[in-house]
Amino acid sequence: MILILGGTTEGRVAAQTLEEAGKPFYYSTKGDEQEVTLHNGIRLQGAMDTITLERCCLHHGIRLLIDAAHPFAQQLHETVAQVARRTDIPVIRFERIYPERDQEHITWCQGYDDAIRRIKDENIFTLLALTGVQSIGSLKPLWQGDKACCCCHFRILDRESSRQLAREQGFSEQHLYYYHAGEDERLLMQQLHPEAILIKESGTSGGFVQKVKAARELGIRIFALCRPETPEGFLTVDGPHGLRRMVEKLLPDFYPLHSGLTTGTCATAAAVAATWDLFNVQFQSRPTEFPVILPDGETILVPVQPSPALPKSDFFNDDWMMEANASVIKHSGDDPDITDGMEIKVNVAVPFRMDEPSPSPEVLQEDYTVIVCGGEGVGMITMPGLGIPLGEAAINATPRRMIEDNVKRCLRKLHIPRVANPFVVTISVPGGEEIAQRTFNPRLGIEGGISIIGTSGIIKPFSSEAFINSIRKSMEVARATGSPRIVISSGAKSEKYIKAYYPDLPAQAFVHYGNFIGETIKLAAELGLPRLTLGVMIGKAVKLAEGNLDTHSKKVTMNKAFILDLARQAGCPDQTAAAIESMNLARELWDLIPSDHLESFCKILIECCHRHCAPLLPDGELTILLITENGEIYV
Known part of the structure; x- marks a missing residue:
């Protein structure tokens, strides 16, 4: 079992991430004020000291702890660390994402005592503390008694427990203000006109960026409490993808299917490793994993292949071009991916000598110039519609x-x-050109190799992200041809028959949906396609007619009772119903439905399909073609 110590935004995200496994886990909070939706999770409430937490772990058979508590909950972090040492239970610290520390505009403080000293030294008279109700007692030297040096205002949560805690610490309610979710941070600052604010380094989810921005816009001094160090031995992640991957690593049996990495993430990790090698060759021991920041801002560690140290003569080429290579073996997890196990290689090169003197500050650029291009095994764009200029690498x-x-x-x-x-x-990508022949790339006009893709950086097992991405690209290419109609079908067999039905349409107007009929129609609506034809064979049609927009056999099977009802509506005799009861494959229907009832049966079947699909294309015209095994088409 897994125990999450939550009560925060990170705790809620951690719970959502574990819910994907469909297995039970525990979610613990000190109080009952946080609302969190749990389907498989079991809620625990109440503060826990070291003895209580250890007993809880032993009683519930906890094999993994996830510390998703507030970064400033130091006592809880230390309690978790002590229990972990005594029980040998690993701990994942679900940390927040923190922006780089701004040393120019923020005065950083190492704890409350340091903050008090700095605020006194700066002769701050009015202070707005955005550090929560728990900090009122820690800042007493600033506001209590004869030695109080400034007028302090505190913003706290608008709940009775917070007000009660403020009263217990002897703070006047006259100087209390309440946090309201979504409120512009400037409003309270404009109301109070403080000389300075005190904030915690609470990360992006704690509103740190917004508070700093508001104070800077209003010319208010900023003092910030540095977040405490993470206890030694904790395994740190800062997002749901990293959390899931870490759980998969520590408890491989928790998730029935494991996640993987996109080609884009693999290429990024290899590029970072090669950049590191470029300036660390023969000087430092090389890490086995390198950090990659994903599009959502979280950081994951990606294993990179060992790289033998290069002698200096090989490190510089004849043109004094510094270069280094690194590679990552792509792991797609349990997602069926044709590129799983392939080597993604990256070369980083720059005409720059390590023995050259550093340039003077006046000639430094504002930022680095990084050029990304494709080599062997990476395809080239030859058709419009993919959002990449013609002739460029398919990245x-x-x-x-x-x-x-x-x-x-x-x-x-x-x-x-x-x-x-x-x-x-x-x-x-060695071997990429050969592999690409088994993908959609030739149809999309991507020649010579695979594409470097990925929108999230992570492949969720059977999430179909990669396949739906390919459908999207195919639809975009189809739209770019200016074809008056786009035709979607499950694969090559049905497409062959539909092409004969629409002989004048360009080849790119025909797109495969596999099993993702609903998703493909939604993409057509999103792209504003005016006319769409859906070609479907009987096996998928009987599933679609019942409302199953994903027709994969692992998701839905043929419903004989539903087919019997359609046959009765078409007026088929009782002996047909008996034959349907004993059939094994839907395509047998072409022989079982009497010829004088076949057209009526097909019409009812198509109408049912249309009823479920048409609402997905509200602004377009949808035509459905039912295709027989020998290529006949019913409309």
């Missing part, structure tokens, strides 16, 4: 931006001068 916008941003971040961390020389990142 989608999201992974391209990921690579650029992560390489720049690595360069900043390594303190590399921002010179004019571009860093050229070349992605290669």
